[in-house]
Amino acid sequence: MEKDIIRVRNLTKKFGDFVANDQLTFEVKKGEIFGFLGANGAGKTTAIRMLCGLSKPTSGEMEVAGFDAYTQTESIKKNIGYMSQKFSLYDDLTIWENIRFFGGIYGLSRSAIRDRSKEMLTRLGIVNLSNRLIRDIPPGWKQKIAFSVAILHKPQIVFLDEPTGGVDPVTRRQFWDLIYEAIDQGITVFVTTHYMDEAEYCHRLSMMVNGRIVALDSPEALKQRFGSISMNDVFVQLARTGEKSS
Amino acid sequence: MNAISIHNLHKSFASNRAVDQVSLNIDRGELFGLIGPDGAGKTSLMRLIASLLLPDSGSVHVFGFDTRRDYRSIRKQLGYMPGRFSLYPDLTVEENLHFWATVFGTTIDRHYHLIEQIYKPLEPFKKRKAGQLSGGMKQKLALSCALIHSPSLLLLDEPTTGVDAVSRMEFWDMLQGLKGKDMTLLVSTPYMDEADLCDRIALMQQGKILSAGNPHHLRTQFIGRLWEVKTPQIHPLKQRLNAHFGREVAHLFGQCLHWTSQADMSIDKVEQVLEQFHIPIDSLREIEPGIEDCFIQIARS
Numbered sequence: 265m266e267k268d269i270i271r272v273r274n275l276t277k278k279f280g281d282f283v284a285n286d287q288l289t290f291e292v293k294k295g296e297i298f299g300f301l302g303a304n305g306a307g308k309t310t311a312i313r314m315l316c317g318l319s320k321p322t323s324g325e326m327e328v329a330g331f332d333a334y335t336q337t338e339s340i341k342k343n344i345g346y347m348s349q350k351f352s353l354y355d356d357l358t359i360w361e362n363i364r365f366f367g368g369i370y371g372l373s374r375s376a377i378r379d380r381s382k383e384m385l386t387r388l389g390i391v392n393l394s395n396r397l398i399r400d401i402p403p404g405w406k407q408k409i410a411f412s413v414a415i416l417h418k419p420q421i422v423f424l425d426e427p428t429g430g431v432d433p434v435t436r437r438q439f440w441d442l443i444y445e446a447i448d449q450g451i452t453v454f455v456t457t458h459y460m461d462e463a464e465y466c467h468r469l470s471m472m473v474n475g476r477i478v479a480l481d482s483p484e485a486l487k488q489r490f491g492s493i494s495m496n497d498v499f500v501q502l503a504r505t506g507e508k509s510s
Numbered sequence: 511m512n513a514i515s516i517h518n519l520h521k522s523f524a525s526n527r528a529v530d531q532v533s534l535n536i537d538r539g540e541l542f543g544l545i546g547p548d549g550a551g552k553t554s555l556m557r558l559i560a561s562l563l564l565p566d567s568g569s570v571h572v573f574g575f576d577t578r579r580d581y582r583s584i585r586k587q588l589g590y591m592p593g594r595f596s597l598y599p600d601l602t603v604e605e606n607l608h609f610w611a612t613v614f615g616t617t618i619d620r621h622y623h624l625i626e627q628i629y630k631p632l633e634p635f636k637k638r639k640a641g642q643l644s645g646g647m648k649q650k651l652a653l654s655c656a657l658i659h660s661p662s663l664l665l666l667d668e669p670t671t672g673v674d675a676v677s678r679m680e681f682w683d684m685l686q687g688l689k690g691k692d693m694t695l696l697v698s699t700p701y702m703d704e705a706d707l708c709d710r711i712a713l714m715q716q717g718k719i720l721s722a723g724n725p726h727h728l729r730t731q732f733i734g735r736l737w738e739v740k741t742p743q744i745h746p747l748k749q750r751l752n753a754h755f756g757r758e759v760a761h762l763f764g765q766c767l768h769w770t771s772q773a774d775m776s777i778d779k780v781e782q783v784l785e786q787f788h789i790p791i792d793s794l795r796e797i798e799p800g801i802e803d804c805f806i807q808i809a810r811s
Binding site for chain 2: 304426432434458500
C-alpha cells in the first residue's frame with residue numbers, strides 16, 4: 265500500500281489579519297515527485313517553511329515523515345533534506361568541508377560521512393575537486409553538489425525550492441536526472457520551479473493562487489481539464505483567475 | 511550610428527575570464543537580449559557597457575562615446591536596473607523616484623508620460639517604504655526610477671529572474687511598450703523562452719558570445735533535423751537513443767523528447783531506428799528548433 269509522506273488537512277497560516285495559507289489539504293505519496301507551483305506571493309514559501317518544521321501552523325493538521333507539525337518539529341527537521349537556489353552551500357568552504365559540515369549537522373558518524381561522500385563524489389565524477397572552494401565551482405555544478413549534499417543523510421523527503429533557477433539548459437536536465445536517481449533510492453521529492461517544462465517532469469502538481477490550492481493532479485490531467493497543450497498555458501489560466509478574484 | 515559597439519572586449523577577475531573576446535554591435539531602437547545561464551558573463555558585460563567596470567583590453571563605445579574616457583556623457587543617457595534590488599528601502603516609493611529624478615537634474619513631472627503605465631499601479635502606495643513592497647511592485651518601482659530621466663539606453667539585468675510565468679509576460683509587455691520611444695533596450699535573462707520577445711539576441715556562456723542575430727536567423731543555423739517524440743517511456747527511450755548514437759542526441763522537453771538526427775535522415779529511417787527499441791511511440795513529428803534547442807546544440811559543440 266502506498267504510504268503518504270506528507271499529510272495536510274485544512275492547514276492555515278495567518279500573519280495578523282493576512283491569511284497566507286488558507287485551508288490547504290493535500291497528500292504527498294512516498295516515492296513521488298510533487299511539484300508545488302504558484303505565482304510569486306501566492307504563499308508557497310510560507311507553506312514550505314511549515315512543512316520543514318520552521319514555523320508552526322495557525323490551525324489545521326500536518327504530518328511530515330510521520331511527525332506532527334505542532335509537537336515534533338525537531339524530528340521533522342532531521343528527516344527531511346532542503347535546498348534552494350538562494351541557499352545551498354557555503355561559498356568559502358571547500359566541497360569536502362561543506363559535506364562534513366552538513367553531514368555533522370544531520371548527525372552522521374565520521375565514517376558514514378567519509379563513505380557516503382566518497383560514493384557521492386565518485387558518482388558525480390568530481391573526486392579531484394573535493395578541496396576546491398565552492399565559490400570557484402561553476403554555478404550549475406554547485407547546484408548538483410548542493411542537491412547531493414541535501415540527500416546525504418538519506419532523508420525520507422527532500423524539499424527543493426527553485427533548485428534550477430539560472431542554470432544552463434544542459435545542466436538543468438542533468439539536475440533532473442539526479443532527481444530521478446533520488447526517486448529510485450526511495451526518496452520523495454517536493455519541488456518548486458518557474459520553468460513550466462520542469463513542471464511536466466513531476467508526477468503530480470499542485471497550483472497555489474492567493475494562499476489556496478486551486479488545482480492538484482497529474483500534468484496530463486491538468487492539461488486535459490484546461491484544454492491546454494502546455495503547462496505554461498494551464499499556469500497562466502489559473503493564475504489569471506486569481507487576479508480577477510483578488 | 512550604433513547605440514553600443516563592443517570590440518574585442520576582455521575582462522577577468524583573478525583567473526576567471528568573465529568576458530572573453532566579445533565583439534558586438536547593438537543598433538539604436540533595438541530590443542536586444544543577452545541570453546545565458548548564471549556565470550555566463552551577462553552582468554559583467556552590462557557593467558562594462560554602463561562604464562561601471564573598465565575593460566582589461568578592447569573597447570566599448572556607447573553612442574560613440576568611449577566608456578573609459580567619456581563616461582560622464584554616457585551615464586547621462588543611461589538607465590540601469592541591476593539584478594539586485596538597489597533602491598533605498600527606507601525611503602518611500604515617491605521619495606525614491608524623486609531622488610533619482612533629482613540626481614539626473616530633472617523632475618518627475620517632466621518625463622512622467624514615460625513611466626505612467628508602469629508607475630500607475632504604485633500610486634496608491636506612494637507613501638509606503640520601498641523595502642516593504644512586494645517583489646512585483648519593487649520591480650515596477652526600479653524600472654520607473656531607471657526611466658525617470660528619459661534615458662536613450664536602458665540596461666536591465668535579469669529583470670525576470672525568479673519571477674513567475676504570468677508576471678514575466680507582464681514585464682515583457684511593459685518593455686514592448688517602451689520600444690519605439692526612441693530608446694534602446696538591452697535585457698539579460700537566463701530564460702531561453704524570452705529570446706523570441708527580442709529583436710536580436712546574443713547567446714552567452716563562459717564569457718563568450720556563442721552566437722548572435724535575430725531569433726529566427728539563429729534557428730535557421732540549427733544543424734540537422736529535429737524530431738519531437740512522445741512516449742509513455744520517455745526516460746528509457748532517451749537512454750536508448752543516446753546509447754545508440756554514442757552521444758547526447760536526445761533531450762527532455764517537458765513530456766516530449768527532442769531528438770536531433772542528421773540532416774539527411776528520412777522519416778522512414780527515423781521510424782526504423784525507433785522501432786528497434788521496442789518502445790511504444792505515441793507520436794512522432796518534425797519540429798522547428800526553439801532557442802533552447804539551439805543553445806544546447808551550440809553550447810555542446
